[in-house]
Amino acid sequence: MSYCREDGKDRIIFVTKEDHDAPSNAELIADDPNDPYEEQGLILPDGGINWNCPCLGGMASGPCGTQFKEAFSCFHYSKEEVKGSECIDKFRSMQECMQRFPELYPQEDDKEDSSQESAPADGSASERDSSPSAVEVSPENPPPTVNPTAS
Amino acid sequence: MLKCRTVWRKLAPLAKSSSTLCRQNVRRAGLNNGRTPVCVPAAHMSSGPVGGGGDNLKYALLVGAVSVGGLVYAVVTMKSDQKRYEQRIEELSTRPQKTSTKPTAAQIQSEPPAVPEDQPAAAPSIEEPSSPAEVEAPKDETAPETTTPPVVDSTPVSLKLPAHAPYLLIGGGTASFAAARSIRARDPGAKVLIVTDEPDLPYMRPPLSKELWFSDDPAVTDTLRFKQWNGKERSIYFQPPSFYIRPEDLDGAENGGVAVLNNRKVVYMDVRGNKVKLDDDTEISYDKCLIATGGIPRNLQLIERAGEEVMKKTTLFRKIEDFKSLDKVSRNVKSVTIIGGGFLGSELACALGRRSTESGLEVIQMFPEKGNMGKVLPEYLSNWTTEKVKKEGVKVLTEALVKSVTCKDDQLEIKLKDGRVVTTDHIVAAVGLEPNVDLAKSAGLEVDSDFGGYRVNAELQARSNIWVAGDAACFYDIRLGRRRVEHHDHAVVSGRLAGENMTGASKPYWHQSMFWSDLGPDVGYEAIGIVDSSLPTVGVFAKATAKDTPKAATEMSGTGIRSESETEDTAVSPVASDTPSPAAENKDDFGKGVIFYLRDKVVVGIILWNVFNRMPIARKIIKDGEEHADLNEVAKLFNIHED
Numbered sequence: 102m103s104y105c106r107e108d109g110k111d112r113i114i115f116v117t118k119e120d121h122d123a124p125s126n127a128e129l130i131a132d133d134p135n136d137p138y139e140e141q142g143l144i145l146p147d148g149g150i151n152w153n154c155p156c157l158g159g160m161a162s163g164p165c166g167t168q169f170k171e172a173f174s175c176f177h178y179s180k181e182e183v184k185g186s187e188c189i190d191k192f193r194s195m196q197e198c199m200q201r202f203p204e205l206y207p208q209e210d211d212k213e214d215s216s217q218e219s220a221p222a223d224g225s226a227s228e229r230d231s232s233p234s235a236v237e238v239s240p241e242n243p244p245p246t247v248n249p250t251a252s
Numbered sequence: 253m254l255k256c257r258t259v260w261r262k263l264a265p266l267a268k269s270s271s272t273l274c275r276q277n278v279r280r281a282g283l284n285n286g287r288t289p290v291c292v293p294a295a296h297m298s299s300g301p302v303g304g305g306g307d308n309l310k311y312a313l314l315v316g317a318v319s320v321g322g323l324v325y326a327v328v329t330m331k332s333d334q335k336r337y338e339q340r341i342e343e344l345s346t347r348p349q350k351t352s353t354k355p356t357a358a359q360i361q362s363e364p365p366a367v368p369e370d371q372p373a374a375a376p377s378i379e380e381p382s383s384p385a386e387v388e389a390p391k392d393e394t395a396p397e398t399t400t401p402p403v404v405d406s407t408p409v410s411l412k413l414p415a416h417a418p419y420l421l422i423g424g425g426t427a428s429f430a431a432a433r434s435i436r437a438r439d440p441g442a443k444v445l446i447v448t449d450e451p452d453l454p455y456m457r458p459p460l461s462k463e464l465w466f467s468d469d470p471a472v473t474d475t476l477r478f479k480q481w482n483g484k485e486r487s488i489y490f491q492p493p494s495f496y497i498r499p500e501d502l503d504g505a506e507n508g509g510v511a512v513l514n515n516r517k518v519v520y521m522d523v524r525g526n527k528v529k530l531d532d533d534t535e536i537s538y539d540k541c542l543i544a545t546g547g548i549p550r551n552l553q554l555i556e557r558a559g560e561e562v563m564k565k566t567t568l569f570r571k572i573e574d575f576k577s578l579d580k581v582s583r584n585v586k587s588v589t590i591i592g593g594g595f596l597g598s599e600l601a602c603a604l605g606r607r608s609t610e611s612g613l614e615v616i617q618m619f620p621e622k623g624n625m626g627k628v629l630p631e632y633l634s635n636w637t638t639e640k641v642k643k644e645g646v647k648v649l650t651e652a653l654v655k656s657v658t659c660k661d662d663q664l665e666i667k668l669k670d671g672r673v674v675t676t677d678h679i680v681a682a683v684g685l686e687p688n689v690d691l692a693k694s695a696g697l698e699v700d701s702d703f704g705g706y707r708v709n710a711e712l713q714a715r716s717n718i719w720v721a722g723d724a725a726c727f728y729d730i731r732l733g734r735r736r737v738e739h740h741d742h743a744v745v746s747g748r749l750a751g752e753n754m755t756g757a758s759k760p761y762w763h764q765s766m767f768w769s770d771l772g773p774d775v776g777y778e779a780i781g782i783v784d785s786s787l788p789t790v791g792v793f794a795k796a797t798a799k800d801t802p803k804a805a806t807e808m809s810g811t812g813i814r815s816e817s818e819t820e821d822t823a824v825s826p827v828a829s830d831t832p833s834p835a836a837e838n839k840d841d842f843g844k845g846v847i848f849y850l851r852d853k854v855v856v857g858i859i860l861w862n863v864f865n866r867m868p869i870a871r872k873i874i875k876d877g878e879e880h881a882d883l884n885e886v887a888k889l890f891n892i893h894e895d
Contacts, residue, residue, distance in 0.1 A: 108630070108632050110788040111631065112789070112790045114793070114884055115792075115794070116792055116887070116892075117794070121891070121892070123888075125889050129873070129876060130878070139762065139763070140763045152437040152438060153434050153748065159433060161436070162432070162433040162437045162510075163436075163495055164494070164497070170440065204493075205494055
């Protein structure tokens with residue numbers, strides 16, 4: 102049973118698990134998903150990309166931000182059967198840019214130039230062939246999820 | 253195409269630094285047509301979908317367009333380089349010799365081969381941090397990539413700063429960095445200049461009084477890296493140095509960037525002329541300016557008046573250097589006293605108290621209130637917290653008003669108004685923050701008399717092109733009224749918002765920031781809104797289990813900084829905690845719960861006491877601003893009995 106006491110102007114209530122079992126009857130106001138004031142998730146109501154989404158970390162703002170935005174935009178708007186297949190070049194140039202900053206964008210497999218020149222790097226090829234959605238980036242900059250749940 | 257790049261890479265160190273110098277000198281002399289370098293075909297963020305029918309044709313057209321664009325760029329660059337070279341030669345021959353110490357070499361350098369490939373290649377030459385010393389080195393080994401008409405380098409040693417920064421951020425802390433990131437995300441190719449009087453790149457403050465003290469690494473004062481509970485390590489710096497570009501390179505950066513100018517203070521602001529003056533008389537004009545100057549720690553007047561000897565043994569804690577010095581002091585003295593019972597004071601007391609178990613250091617904390625966090629927590633909780641702090645090894649003196657501090661026999665003697673005397677070796681004063689409003693006078697900006705700081709509107713704007721964010725901003729919160737907030741997450745949120753508004757968003761302060769505090773591994777809370785102990789409160793508590801500790805919370809969410817755990821939730825999968833939490837079961841009454849702060853029956857603040865990852869619900873309740881008849885019902889929404 103819940104127990105309540107007053108300590109001056111402060112009220113203290115102790116509740117057991119059972120006390121809180123019944124669902125709450127407190128009313129919350131329904132949220133407007135298109136509220137312009139609210140923080141947006143990765144995808145904006147108009148379908149565009151929110152580059153300022155905290156989930157992207159510093160990806161869109163760093164030295165490779167331009168390349169990242171190009172590649173990701175291309176992918177996002179791609180209507181190909183294999184989504185983003187026409188964006189390979191952009192992803193490649195983004196990859197190249199990121200390799201210049203290993204501190205910022207640590208790669209799982211740090212391939213040297215030579216392997217890059219000959220063929221798409223092994224590590225990234227598998228991702229890119231299927232779909233360029235999973236971009237390997239540092240844990241501090243979590244990979245942007247392409248199927249976003251607007252948070 | 254790729255071979256060239258390899259060659260380029262090999263000659264990189266020399267070529268980069270010298271060609272950087274070339275480019276920037278040329279630009280500084282204002283010889284090129286526009287302010288910005290040759291326009292690269294801008295990154296077209298596709299506003300409409302590409303695709304549909306005729307894909308092959310579109311693809312071919314795209315490739316064709318890119319190669320044509322590349323060729324055009326090549327030709328234009330070569331032409332302008334030629335022109336610049338000739339003009340430069342002329343100018344050099346007529347100019348009085350400033351750099352007589354160095355052989356006046358017409359330093360023949362070359363632009364990198366101007367092909368579209370250059371775009372990425374050019375970037376590192378700008379962004380590679382090359383010391384001024386390297387400027388002379390290339391002289392010895394000219395890097396002859398003389399494929400295109402060369403640009404001349406005259407190698408002055410003095411660093412030439414940009415005369416104009418489209419986005420000027422005054423202050424290099426959390427708010428400033430958040431704004432820089434926001435601007436860069438929203439304005440492609442934005443050039444952002446951060447001017448700070450600190451020697452460090454932007455860093456986060458919370459670990460300075462928490463995690464860094466708990467680190468096992470003896471070199472932590474140098475690395476400034478901390479291991480979070482989940483084992484994930486990170487630096488307190490938001491980004492490593494390679495993220496930033498040099499201020500001298502800002503003008504020439506094709507894709508823009510963030511440059512940090514350290515050890516310079518803005519002393520004068522000319523709002524009509526849209527420019528500022530630094531302490532070395534350099535003037536920088538701006539289009540949009542953010543003031544994020546934070547504040548400086550307050551000191552007790554009687555310490556300031558007590559003389560040099562006392563001041564030498566006093567630490568005001570805020571910056572990295574303060575952390576380093578306190579760390580050193582704490583290893584060398586026998587007794588340290590913290591004056592102040594708020595967030596910083598209590599956190600430092602707990603951190604030092606931890607150390608005391610190993611080193612035998614005496615840690616004393618004294619403050620005028622009745623208990624730790626007396627101005628924040630309701631009395632019963634403040635008392636409970638004080639007991640916890642004592643358990644961390646701290647001698648807590650409550651209701652302590654300092655009357656005088658004197659230096660005796662190389663120790664400090666603190667006399668309290670009620671007669672108690674405390675002898676100690678070192679004092680840490682954590683008695684509040686004085687917002688830095690030095691520029692108010694020259695800029696003609698309003699300063700708030702109630703809260704301090706620059707007075708700004710709900711959109712954080714002070715005047716047309718001037719915004720203020722972080723600790724220094726006294727802003728209008730649509731929901732909660734005018735306030736000034738000194739917390740990390742607020743700096744992030746307000747910095748982001750200022751950055752958004754500087755790039756045209758016109759959004760008011762809406763997403764409520766939160767804050768948190770850990771007092772040892774067993775007591776932690778997150779809070780949001782106005783959390784003032786003078787307001788009536790309603791607390792709903794349950795009994796805590798071993799799982800309800802800050803440590804477990806960070807393990808679950810996979811992040812170390814709790815405000816991050818909210819936003820990174822979608823991207824980072826939670827790390828399951830394998831090891832059982834060593835924290836003992838809380839036998840106290842106030843194990844975990846929710847405390848509501850009320851103003852006119854409306855909830856304006858909420859504390860989540862040892863209850864984590866529920867901030868969105870709390871945020872929602874405050875946003876609604878409704879009168880709730882039964883707060884126990886509202887408390888149910890938090891599921892405090894669950895994990």
